[in-house]
Amino acid sequence: MAKGWKKLMKSQLVIPLFALCLVIVFNLIRDLSFFTITVTINNLGNTVLKGNIISILNGASAVAILAIGMTLVTSATGGQDISVGATAAIAGSVFVSVLRANEITMLTIFTAFLASCLVAILCGIFNGTLVAVFKIQPMIATLILFSAGRSIAYWINGGATPTVSSPLLDSIGGFIPGIPIPTPIIIMVAFLVLISLVLRFTNLGLYTQVVGINERPAHLNGINAAWIKLLSFMVLGVCVAIAGCITVARIGLINHETILLDVEMDVILAVAIGGTALSGGKFSLFGSVIGAYIIQALTVTLYAMKVPSSAVKAYKALVIIAIVVVSSPVVQKYTTNLRNKLFKKREEISDSPVEAS
Amino acid sequence: MKNDRSSLIETPGKKLKEPISNTNLLLTITICTFFAMYLLAILIWGGGFKNPQQFLDLFNNNAFLLVLACGLNIVMITGGIDISGGGITALVTMTCVVYLSDRGGTVLGSLFLALGIGIAFGLVHGILIAYLEIQPFIVTLAGMFFAKGMVTIVSIAPRTADHQAFLALKQLRVTIPGIGYYGKTGNFIPAQIEPGAIVAIVIVIAVAVMMRWTRFGRNLYAIGGNKDSALMLGINVKRTKFYSYLLAGLLSGVAGYVYLLHTGAGDAANATGAEMQAIASNIIGGTLLTGGVGNVVGTLFGMLSLKTITNIVIASGLSKPYWQSITTGLMLCFFILLQSVILALREKDGFKLRLPEWLGLKGKNKKDSD
Numbered sequence: 187m188a189k190g191w192k193k194l195m196k197s198q199l200v201i202p203l204f205a206l207c208l209v210i211v212f213n214l215i216r217d218l219s220f221f222t223i224t225v226t227i228n229n230l231g232n233t234v235l236k237g238n239i240i241s242i243l244n245g246a247s248a249v250a251i252l253a254i255g256m257t258l259v260t261s262a263t264g265g266q267d268i269s270v271g272a273t274a275a276i277a278g279s280v281f282v283s284v285l286r287a288n289e290i291t292m293l294t295i296f297t298a299f300l301a302s303c304l305v306a307i308l309c310g311i312f313n314g315t316l317v318a319v320f321k322i323q324p325m326i327a328t329l330i331l332f333s334a335g336r337s338i339a340y341w342i343n344g345g346a347t348p349t350v351s352s353p354l355l356d357s358i359g360g361f362i363p364g365i366p367i368p369t370p371i372i373i374m375v376a377f378l379v380l381i382s383l384v385l386r387f388t389n390l391g392l393y394t395q396v397v398g399i400n401e402r403p404a405h406l407n408g409i410n411a412a413w414i415k416l417l418s419f420m421v422l423g424v425c426v427a428i429a430g431c432i433t434v435a436r437i438g439l440i441n442h443e444t445i446l447l448d449v450e451m452d453v454i455l456a457v458a459i460g461g462t463a464l465s466g467g468k469f470s471l472f473g474s475v476i477g478a479y480i481i482q483a484l485t486v487t488l489y490a491m492k493v494p495s496s497a498v499k500a501y502k503a504l505v506i507i508a509i510v511v512v513s514s515p516v517v518q519k520y521t522t523n524l525r526n527k528l529f530k531k532r533e534e535i536s537d538s539p540v541e542a543s
Numbered sequence: 544m545k546n547d548r549s550s551l552i553e554t555p556g557k558k559l560k561e562p563i564s565n566t567n568l569l570l571t572i573t574i575c576t577f578f579a580m581y582l583l584a585i586l587i588w589g590g591g592f593k594n595p596q597q598f599l600d601l602f603n604n605n606a607f608l609l610v611l612a613c614g615l616n617i618v619m620i621t622g623g624i625d626i627s628g629g630g631i632t633a634l635v636t637m638t639c640v641v642y643l644s645d646r647g648g649t650v651l652g653s654l655f656l657a658l659g660i661g662i663a664f665g666l667v668h669g670i671l672i673a674y675l676e677i678q679p680f681i682v683t684l685a686g687m688f689f690a691k692g693m694v695t696i697v698s699i700a701p702r703t704a705d706h707q708a709f710l711a712l713k714q715l716r717v718t719i720p721g722i723g724y725y726g727k728t729g730n731f732i733p734a735q736i737e738p739g740a741i742v743a744i745v746i747v748i749a750v751a752v753m754m755r756w757t758r759f760g761r762n763l764y765a766i767g768g769n770k771d772s773a774l775m776l777g778i779n780v781k782r783t784k785f786y787s788y789l790l791a792g793l794l795s796g797v798a799g800y801v802y803l804l805h806t807g808a809g810d811a812a813n814a815t816g817a818e819m820q821a822i823a824s825n826i827i828g829g830t831l832l833t834g835g836v837g838n839v840v841g842t843l844f845g846m847l848s849l850k851t852i853t854n855i856v857i858a859s860g861l862s863k864p865y866w867q868s869i870t871t872g873l874m875l876c877f878f879i880l881l882q883s884v885i886l887a888l889r890e891k892d893g894f895k896l897r898l899p900e901w902l903g904l905k906g907k908n909k910k911d912s913d
Contacts, residue, residue: 321887333819345863464680497692498692499688506684506685511675511677514677
């Protein structure tokens with residue numbers, strides 16, 4: 187039991203989990219009814235779950251999906267892709283323009299998704315080539331699409347904000363009839379499981395971390411570092427397409443200026459809170475997803491406290507600073523030293539043989 | 544290696560020529576590109592580009608961006624990043640306008656307020672990044688969030704300054720004798736420059752002098768080049784980093800005041816995306832995000848190139864708004880690729896693997912492992 191506890195304390199997940207607990211406990215003290223979930227019937231006649239928890243899980247799904255891809259990119263390249271919002275605008279525009287050209291059926295939605303996926307992966311390959319082949323810092327390389335991406339989306343849309351509406355799209359962005367859980371949550375969980383299984387049963391996860399920790403030994407061991415980096419950007423492309431399509435399906439229109447605006451900042455934050463070092467190396471997918479939920483929970487809490495939406499950022503910044511200060515290596519070392527001083531050395535002695543074995 | 548040595552021995556009479564450094568090479572390319580671009584614009588589109596006022600307007604309209612980019616340059620040379628500049632600029636404009644209009648403040652007081660806000664942000668960033676070793680991207684991202692949120696807490700509605708003394712300062716123009724253009728009626732209109740632009744140019748010169756000739760400036764390059772070697776040379780890495788963020792914060796405050804002098808309005812949407820434009824200016828100017836390479840003069844020309852290309856796009860009749868950002872993106876792409884290729888060619892004999900093997904450069908890469 188003690189060993190398991192110690193293992194948990196050392197894992198990357200301890201800080202994000204602690205932060206999430208803190209937000210939850212804060213809400214419990216503030217207002218007990220914050221977590222009540224009610225079953226209601228929405229205007230389409232479906233029985234659905236409603237409540238703050240559902241809206242947190244639902245609202246964070248786009249950020250969480252993007253955070254999964256961003257974690258891989260961060261781990262492999264030691265940098266971040268700041269063009270995800272702009273690329274999502276492009277992918278969403280392609281999705282909408284394909285849907286508007288055809289009658290909306292299950293098949294056309296699937297085709298439109300594949301088309302937007304293809305475009306997003308191409309954007310990923312563009313970024314990935316700059317990073318992997320030309321050895322450009324990821325943030326700089328993605329700055330190109332960051333500044334041009336929304337304009338390309340404008341060009342695809344012809345300057346308008348086209349709308350699409352169909353019961354099928356509502357079931358993707360909202361609820362599938364008969365299932366009370368919002369579909370984005372289901373998509374997010376399915377995607378997380380899929381990526382985790384891929385990383386679990388292939389060497390991809392290991393290779394990504396090796397490339398991120400030190401590229402040269404990875405190369406000497408026969409890992410094609412450039413390919414791994416490119417692949418991580420392509421996976422992020424898929425994530426961007428999914429997030430873009432979900433958002434379009436949810437609001438029923440594409441506005442290239444505002445769709446997923448500033449989402450890259452939230453995503454990078456989610457990755458950082460989740461315990462993945464932004465300089466690359468070891469990563470934790472679940473941490474990043476929890477990070478995304480922390481950010482959304484914080485936002486919903488602040489809204490519930492009647493904080494105006496434009497001022498939410500300031501409070502968010504304070505919480506972020508608190509989290510990163512607590513998880514910074516200097517502060518952790520200091521607290522560890524303090525703990526060792528306060529408690530007897532006996533604990534350390536009894537622990538050392540365990541460490542050695 | 545052999546060739547280098549023999550060429551050095553061959554010319555004993557002449558002064559040994561040092562190979563040009565990466566910083567100077569990238570700087571030369573940027574300056575040459577800017578002048579080539581501007582000359583081409585004058586030859587093809589003529590008109591507005593011949594007008595000296597339009598050239599000076601590049602400074603007048605973008606003085607705040609230049610100041611921001613200078614602060615960012617200092618941080619980028621140490622290998623860090625500061626993306627809070629745009630947010631701090633917006634916060635400074637709003638706070639100063641509210642202070643001047645509602646609290647009956649003085650112009651000097653508002654200036655100190657602007658500098659104070661900048662220093663406060665720089666102080667917190669510096670402590671968190673240098674002494675607590677938190678990633679600069681996250682800290683300054685939080686700084687940006689905080690600044691942007693604070694703007695709306697100070698005042699949600701956009702405000703315009705109506706303070707008399709401040710408006711007088713805002714209207715102030717410096718006329719440059721001898722340079723000007725002829726208006727439609729044939730009268731001579733002398734070219735004007737705003738005080739904000741002069742402040743920006745003075746800051747560029749000051750930062751350039753500091754980086755080139757002071758111990759602090761050289762220390763910044765040393766830290767950016769290699770932190771561990773810098774530490775072994777006896778440089779106080781943490782304190783130098785702290786000062787670099789403090790300076791960047793201070794310059795963000797100055798940038799906010801310069802912005803206010805130009806527009807005279809406080810708005811939460813002020814300077815949106817300015818941090819990314821400042822980063823782009825630095826990249827075009829040859830500053831590498833990895834640190835240790837860069838020059839603030841390059842940043843100046845990077846900013847000018849970035850804005851000249853926008854003018855060219857407008858002059859060439861591509862009036863759709865998306866062309867400006869697409870050309871900006873293309874230009875960034877061009878410079879980034881150019882720098883990457885040039886640095887790769889220069890370091891061909893180094894140990895770094897610049898290109899993967901499937902590009903057919905196996906023979907060259909094999910040298911590395913020898």
